[in-house]
Amino acid sequence: MKKIFSVLSVFLFSISLYCGVGKYKVFKKDKYIGAINYYEVNEKIYFDLNDAVKILNARKDVYSVSSRVIIYLNGKKLNISKDSVNYDNLESINVSKPVIIRASRYFVLSDIFINPLFSKVFEIKVDLDNKSKIMGIYEDINVTGIKFFSYIEKTRVVIYMSKELKYNTDVVGRSVILTVFEGSYITQNENLNVSDGNIKDINVSQDKKTLKVAINMGENYGSYDIFTLKDPDRIVIDIKPKVEAEENRIGKVIEPTSSASQSSATFVLPDKIKKNYDKKVIVIDAGHGGKDPGGRVLFGKKEKQINLEIAKKVYELFKKDPNFEPVLTRDSDEFIPLYERSKKANDLKCDIFVSIHSNAHKNKNENGYEIYFLSEKATDPWASDVADYENASVEYEDKVFDYTGAALVLHSLARNEYINEGSKIAAYITKEISKNTPFANRGIKQAAFYVLRGTYCPGVLVEVGFMTNKKDKANLDNSSVQEKVARSIYKGIAEYEKQHK
């Protein structure tokens, strides 16, 4: 009897193992394109690798010894190893048993394909209906991210798009419903919990032709503004509190979240989270330092030295003003990589970042000062030369830091929100330098400086004068002229803060 029972239990066990085998019907834009074999283990769905590759129009490499699988899709690589998945060398996630082998066939965990990273990287969205065993494939993703930022005076919702899309808004009860026509988002449904008083949550839902973003208001909701911005295309909705509710929000710390917070690929974008409501944090960055001398000159002080002397003077002026809390990125002749400078500013929750440099040119007649604010596109060829030159500090860094990866791309998306502010600050400083110093005004320019790109606050870069010009150089080396420059930077920023309170 005992033996019969154990034989029976083995039999039952085998049945429970094999009950999860079958096919998913695959539809591309509602058109049936074939079927894909699956295998179910512990309530996890695995797809037959050969079928998956065929359905996705991909190629594959299988390394049977290490049971590593690489799928090539749209010129990118999905690298699946024993316990992790790497999306085109950009992001890795830990996955237990991503690949199983049954009857000498490879099966790949379905979660890998429905992860938002998959659609973000490969621009193909895979949607599964596990009940009716249907897979939907969408190749035209044009809404690449939905994020919100809690500021003190408003909550900003940003819809990032790969091209301009038509939209409209409706107010239904306490919800603003944004409909994006022909919008295709990286996931089918998403709920973002905001709970900052202005917004309760944001509900994203995709149907065949449109993307709906329902912003459900919180108890403080007063009004909203909607507008679009370019480069990249995005729809921005600012939700503002009722005027009387404003006081309650002051000093409240609100943690920002990004749209894909469940995955390790999330970039939590620090924003205007105030640790000290009274004082504005001004991060003063003396360009170069240590083994990176900056612009080279034969006589007199080196660029790194001039920058530091001016930066210290700027620091002293802010220190005396109770409205500000100044911080130096370096206060001695030491080498600090560019990413650490912006990291320091971000950790301190900077309000304004100002980087101080001195210029150089092979034409000794070039003279005067320039103020830059961040942009991904330079205003003129000269502006891009200056950016390349200042960005070259990267070459001195020992550690290899990925300045070009997805992290930076996403960071710079966030940075776009600060570009306007940077241009305003530049205008205030320019006015003061022109009035109070001997340097000629070469204008306000835009260029892509690394040190500004990684910083989550409005920032400017001041090229005070030309070390290669005799007159400018004498002024740059002169302590009382440096003092005038420092005072102009201080006054410009103080005036900006006064006007934009």
Ligand SMILES: [Zn+2]
């Ligand atoms: Zn420099």
